[in-house]
Amino acid sequence: MPFPKFDLGPWLAYGRRVIRLTYAGVKSKHTSQLAAGLSYYFILSLFPLLIAFAAGLALVPLPHLFDQILTLMGRFIPSDSMGLVRGVLRDVISPHGGSILSVGIVLTIWAASGGVAALVEAVNVAYSLPDTRSFVRKRLLAIGLMFAVGALAVVALALMVLGPGFGGWVAEKAGLGAVFVALWPYLRWGLSIACAVLSIELIYMWAPSARRPFRTTLPGAVIALITWLLLSSGLGLYLRNFGKLNKTYGTLAAAVALMLWLYWTAFAILVGAQFNAETMKTQDTATPTHEQPKTTPASAA
Numbered sequence: 001m002p003f004p005k006f007d008l009g010p011w012l013a014y015g016r017r018v019i020r021l022t023y024a025g026v027k028s029k030h031t032s033q034l035a036a037g038l039s040y041y042f043i044l045s046l047f048p049l050l051i052a053f054a055a056g057l058a059l060v061p062l063p064h065l066f067d068q069i070l071t072l073m074g075r076f077i078p079s080d081s082m083g084l085v086r087g088v089l090r091d092v093i094s095p096h097g098g099s100i101l102s103v104g105i106v107l108t109i110w111a112a113s114g115g116v117a118a119l120v121e122a123v124n125v126a127y128s129l130p131d132t133r134s135f136v137r138k139r140l141l142a143i144g145l146m147f148a149v150g151a152l153a154v155v156a157l158a159l160m161v162l163g164p165g166f167g168g169w170v171a172e173k174a175g176l177g178a179v180f181v182a183l184w185p186y187l188r189w190g191l192s193i194a195c196a197v198l199s200i201e202l203i204y205m206w207a208p209s210a211r212r213p214f215r216t217t218l219p220g221a222v223i224a225l226i227t228w229l230l231l232s233s234g235l236g237l238y239l240r241n242f243g244k245l246n247k248t249y250g251t252l253a254a255a256v257a258l259m260l261w262l263y264w265t266a267f268a269i270l271v272g273a274q275f276n277a278e279t280m281k282t283q284d285t286a287t288p289t290h291e292q293p294k295t296t297p298a299s300a301a
Contacts, residue, residue: 014282021278022271025126031270034122038115038266039259045115046262049150050085069157077232078239080246081258109143116142116149119269123207126273131209145206152199159192197221200269204276217276224272231264 026032070086077085117138124131131138167184170176180187197218204217235257239245245253 018275018278018282021282022275025274025278026271029125029128029274031126031267031274034125035263035267035270038118038122038270039263041115041118042262042266043259045111046085046258048111049146069154069161072157072160077261078236078254078257080239080254081261084254084258109146113139113142113146116146119203119266120145120207122266122270123203123273124209126270127208127210127212127277129209133209141206145203148202149199152195152202156192156195156199159188159195162188193225197225200224200272203269204273212276212280216280219279220272220274220276222272223275224268227271228265228268231268232261235261235264 070082073082073085120138120142121131133141167181167188170184171178171180198221200221201214201217204220205212205214239257245256249256
């Protein structure tokens with residue numbers, strides 16, 4: 001029995017068209033300038049957010065979890081910038097001790113929600129949607145996104161930190177067999193990637209003024225994650241081998257490198273949003289509208 005033939009031609013043509021339209025949309029909507037503005041808001045939000053997470057993760061019964069997460073973040077953030085982040089956190093957290101939890105949460109709600117609110121506006125620009133929601137509603141949405149996306153990001157990083165021993169502990173407590181222990185190194189990476197994609201997916205679903213279904217925004221979330229990984233790795237490779245920011249910016253080199261990384265992060269998120277917007281436009285134009293045939297009354301005999 002012959003297998004049915006699967007023609008890749010239309011799919012390749014569709015993919016090329018969407019990529020071409022995404023590139024045109026990124027240029028026409030000044031995505032690069034929007035990402036530069038978002039990097040300013042992100043830098044204001046980053047340290048209060050990390051301070052609050054440091055206080056919250058201190059309650060988790062895993063020793064040095066936050067330090068391990070920072071070490072893992074150092075794989076994506078430029079090394080000089082990571083040193084700056086560690087220095088600021090050390091100076092802020094150490095003098096306050098236990099009281100930093102309440103202070104950190106207050107600062108995070110005010111500062112980080114401002115950065116997410118700016119991201120919500122930028123995503124609506126990518127989707128070409130007017131945003132008529134009130135300031136209070138948008139700020140509450142930004143706070144909800146901040147906690148949801150932040151929690152998923154922490155889970156993704158924590159899964160990468162947890163080693164094979166954690167799989168054995170879970171198998172022992174839950175009564176799972178040796179198969180789970182053997183598969184755990186692969187499961188934890190798969191779950192980590194799934195949490196990272198879902199964190200971006202929530203932005204694409206909740207940020208637009210008109211809600212989008214999950215299946216229509218998932219491709220953009222995957223594109224954004226891949227773009228972010230490539231840009232972060234490329235930036236780190238360039239700064240380690242070619243870029244000498246300290247010769248130009250002196251003591252500000254670490255801060256400039258951090259701004260560059262945040263810029264590429266915002267740019268990757270907006271590229272994914274633009275990809276989703278163009279995908280939905282292409283699907284809408286490709287779907288024919290079936291009109292009802294007009295009937296003319298029969299003439300009297």
